[in-house]
Amino acid sequence: MLRTHSWLRRLAPLALPSLWGAVAVLWKLTCPIAQQEGTAARIATSAVFFTVGTGLALGMRCGPAKELKQVKAVARATQQVLLRPPPPRLDGLSLAAAQLSAARGAAVGGDLYEAVATPHGVRIVIGDVRGHGLPALAAAAAVLGSFREAAHDEPALGDVLRRLERALGRHLRERARDEHPAAGGGDPAHPAAEEFVTVLLLEVRADGAVLALNCGHPWPYRLAGTRAEPVAAGEPLPPLGVLPLPAEPAPHRCTTLLPGEALFLHTDGAEDARDTSGRFFRLQDALDRALLGTPVPPEALIHRVHSALLRHTGGRLTDDVALMVVRNDRSRVPAQPADPELRRTRPSPSPR
The missing domain is CATH 1.10.287 (Helix Hairpins)
Structure with a gap:
């Protein structure tokens, strides 16, 4: 019927x-x-x-x-649900993000980002699924859905990352069973072996300390004044889906955001973009130019880099690109003498 x-x-x-x-x-x-x-x-x-x-x-x-x-x-409805814009302000941080799809006419691609405020700090994820089209979109949905729950549930950032790994593994096994029904309902030996996701997981704490876990993703840039400096925080872990994570992935402090400073997060499609002559897009130079003049709001910074990227490539992207800015707009709070940590280091008064 x-x-x-x-x-x-x-x-x-x-x-x-x-x-x-x-x-x-x-x-x-x-x-x-x-x-x-x-x-x-x-x-x-x-x-x-x-x-x-x-x-x-x-x-x-x-x-x-x-x-x-x-x-x-x-x-458009899918984009609003899956890759929804972050809130302009989140627990004292200002945020802005944008996504460009390499697929002609596509509203969303294989890139993902999200930011949530939790009791453990503001937690942020940005990632890049290998490939384009519906398979990449489904993998991005699996990772984002897991992050939106785990970011609130897990006290340790490493446990959040393990939840993302398990969610991606389930998705790949289910997809492999659908694509290869001859397996008899069991899990294939190598489910979707060529699929993987690069992920950068951040936790911005109240004092501006930024903890990071990186699985094969580009490190962000730290924006201070009119300069963009790459954050160099060690060797990343392999992308999710390539090799199992360590038993206890330990985050490390990659930088500290002082009031007024920001992080610029991106996927590798930004730095890998080329013009008609084959020259790569110089993202750090574009950020330095975008920061000139008066303090630039995150939305305006995203727009300037976005425009520079399209000018460089002539509007012809070969990979999806996601951009995100996180600025610390918290006020500097003076130390309080009642703080237990300060009391332990405060000298005792001299006896009279």
């Missing part, structure tokens, strides 16, 4: 042109004027059939155009 209704909806735009065609054939067979051989009769016949042909063409075009409009609406 549902299939019948679907076919009826597809054929509905052709109903009126088909009726015109039937009238034209009937007119040709029965109308006395159509039986004549004169010039006027031929002109009238041509006009009737031209009208019918135009109606058929418009009817056939109307259906696909309507379906394309519906597909675009679904893509």
